Amino acid sequence: MALKNKLGITDPAELAREEEKISKTKALELFSNGTLNILEAGKFSSLKIIHKHLFSDIYDFAGEIRMVNIAKGNFRFAPVMYLEAALAHIDDMPQSTFDEIVEKYVEMNIAHPFREGNGRSTRIWLDLIFKNELGMVVDWSKVDKEDYLLAMERSPIKDTEIKFILKNALTDKVNDRIVYMKGIDASYHYEGYNVYRAEDLQE
Secondary structure, X not given: OOOOOXXXXXXXXXXXXXXXXXXXXXXXXXXXXXXXHHOOOOOHHHHHHHHHHHHOOOOOXXXXXXXXXXXXOOEEOOOHHHHHHHXXXXXXXXXXXXXXXXXXXHHHHHHOOOOOOHHHHHHHHHHHHHHHHHOOEEOHHHOOHHHHHHHHHHOOOOOHHHHHHHHOOEEOOOOOHHHHHHOOOHHHXXXXXXXXXXXXXXX
């Protein structure tokens, strides 16, 4: 079943297509209207603004912290009861070096603060940190999508792979619209969440 949405779409494949089309248009707006230039890099408050802008035409929950527990396969993202504390911790994480920035990105992925659209909004958030701290961004056209997804799946245990992939894709073309838009591709994102209840964690 498709997530409840403002478009009235019930077919998941159709929703995915419309979601990607609309979110890419909204992402381009963020890039063009200067909003990204005034956001505080590395803060969850900035990620909320990015998410709300990308998905407000599609979902009522755009920019809102999720109220359900979600999992991908056997991996459970941060439980709702600990989510706000996790986000506060991520806000305080250092971000002055490449390694620190990627470690912060991995933690935000584990938090997965939104019901949907985490990947696209968080990649913009990541590039904002890279741009502000290192004068670089990721050229996502140089990132193999399958390698990236596998590395992200393994990153909560070991982040060596994702660091290697991202470091080799860094570019100083921080104001290149094409480089920026490559990160909005939905196929870089985990799809197909499972929703579970807190009681499901009890033995």
